[in-house]
Amino acid sequence: MTNPKKLKRIIFGFFALSFMILTSCELEPSEKIDPIAPELLYTERNESQTIQDFSKLGELLIRTNSRLKNGSESARMKGLGANSGPNYLEIVERVLQVVNPSPCGPTDYTEWLEEENSDWSSVSRNFAELTLMYVLPTYNALLFENNTRDQYFGKDGEFTQSVNKTFKDLKRFWDIPSNDIVLTAMHGNILLEREKLIRTYTDFFGLSPESAENLADAISFLLETFPEYRNGDHPNFTLNALALEGLNFMGEDLPNKIILGDGFLEGFAALGFNDIAPKAILAHEFAHQIQFKLNIVDSPTTDLAEASRRVELMADAYAAYYLSHARGASMQWKRVQQFLEVFFLLGDCEFGDPGHHGTPLQRMAAAKWGNQLAEKARKQGHIMSSKKFADLFEAQLPIIVSP
Numbered sequence: 001m002t003n004p005k006k007l008k009r010i011i012f013g014f015f016a017l018s019f020m021i022l023t024s025c026e027l028e029p030s031e032k033i034d035p036i037a038p039e040l041l042y043t044e045r046n047e048s049q050t051i052q053d054f055s056k057l058g059e060l061l062i063r064t065n066s067r068l069k070n071g072s073e074s075a076r077m078k079g080l081g082a083n084s085g086p087n088y089l090e091i092v093e094r095v096l097q098v099v100n101p102s103p104c105g106p107t108d109y110t111e112w113l114e115e116e117n118s119d120w121s122s123v124s125r126n127f128a129e130l131t132l133m134y135v136l137p138t139y140n141a142l143l144f145e146n147n148t149r150d151q152y153f154g155k156d157g158e159f160t161q162s163v164n165k166t167f168k169d170l171k172r173f174w175d176i177p178s179n180d181i182v183l184t185a186m187h188g189n190i191l192l193e194r195e196k197l198i199r200t201y202t203d204f205f206g207l208s209p210e211s212a213e214n215l216a217d218a219i220s221f222l223l224e225t226f227p228e229y230r231n232g233d234h235p236n237f238t239l240n241a242l243a244l245e246g247l248n249f250m251g252e253d254l255p256n257k258i259i260l261g262d263g264f265l266e267g268f269a270a271l272g273f274n275d276i277a278p279k280a281i282l283a284h285e286f287a288h289q290i291q292f293k294l295n296i297v298d299s300p301t302t303d304l305a306e307a308s309r310r311v312e313l314m315a316d317a318y319a320a321y322y323l324s325h326a327r328g329a330s331m332q333w334k335r336v337q338q339f340l341e342v343f344f345l346l347g348d349c350e351f352g353d354p355g356h357h358g359t360p361l362q363r364m365a366a367a368k369w370g371n372q373l374a375e376k377a378r379k380q381g382h383i384m385s386s387k388k389f390a391d392l393f394e395a396q397l398p399i400i401v402s403p
Ligand SMILES: [Zn+2]
Pocket: 012, 013, 014, 284, 285, 288, 312, 315
């Protein structure tokens, strides 16, 4: 029987998380990753030479990857293993059609992503996966970005103002102590920063410094070789938003944290949701911080999918309440609903998955309920306490999930 307590302290990503017991072997300290031969890194390449280089590099990375994919033992013990990490890759993979057909049909968002991926080949995809490029920005933000100051949001800072304003507003709106919550961005351009890559490979994936350096060099080579990576600015690398409850990792205290990925926001902006996406996504992640503070993440159910669904639907309701409340973001419900329709369709379609967020219909029902509470409060201008809100939500939950 799985302990529902496991839900606590994990990262709440927008996309489904999974809680599989990890069985992969640990990288032995004696094992190391050899340097990529200099001729692989810097060479006047003709075509056949390039193909040869890539197959050698590929072999090396495959050898490495199977051993380090799940993170170091310390990472896994904290529930930070790669398997509890960003399964948003499923969305990317779905778009790239490398997974079996899923119940999620194409949406405007996935069509946008497909367009963004039109210049990716199976080779560029494989190298991105093998070097863990897809997840390095996430784990870098998770472990090392521990300060709200000096953050910018969006690859050119295009969301900074709106995100900062909303964060300040959410802290005022909700009655939980919130000064300790760190809000940080997730940028793909950290792939250009050798020291950050090395740190992530050593601390999170448990590599020796030498091996980490060699892999960081491989990434630099790949970024030079494949323009489609856009020097890390491609949305594939940052397509998520996360909330983390503070924890001690390898002797260091990680704060309560919200992480917003550039790529995730960029997609909604491309679809014309610039006015609402940063607010709505942040409101949802802030709701997870409320749940951490009120200690209401755990529930009696032993079914992880059901437990996760409860937590996510509650976050959707909190977000909708804030977005439509006259003293909150005070947005028109029609506009909120337009956004949520796209947002929820993008979610996970694996309804039995332990990281399940609820079906799009259930999520919309939860949001509508939150909106109606806000409408009722409109007249007297009252903001409900976060605890009262949670209690009312618990009572409503069976109705929200009923078919
Ligand atoms: Zn969530």
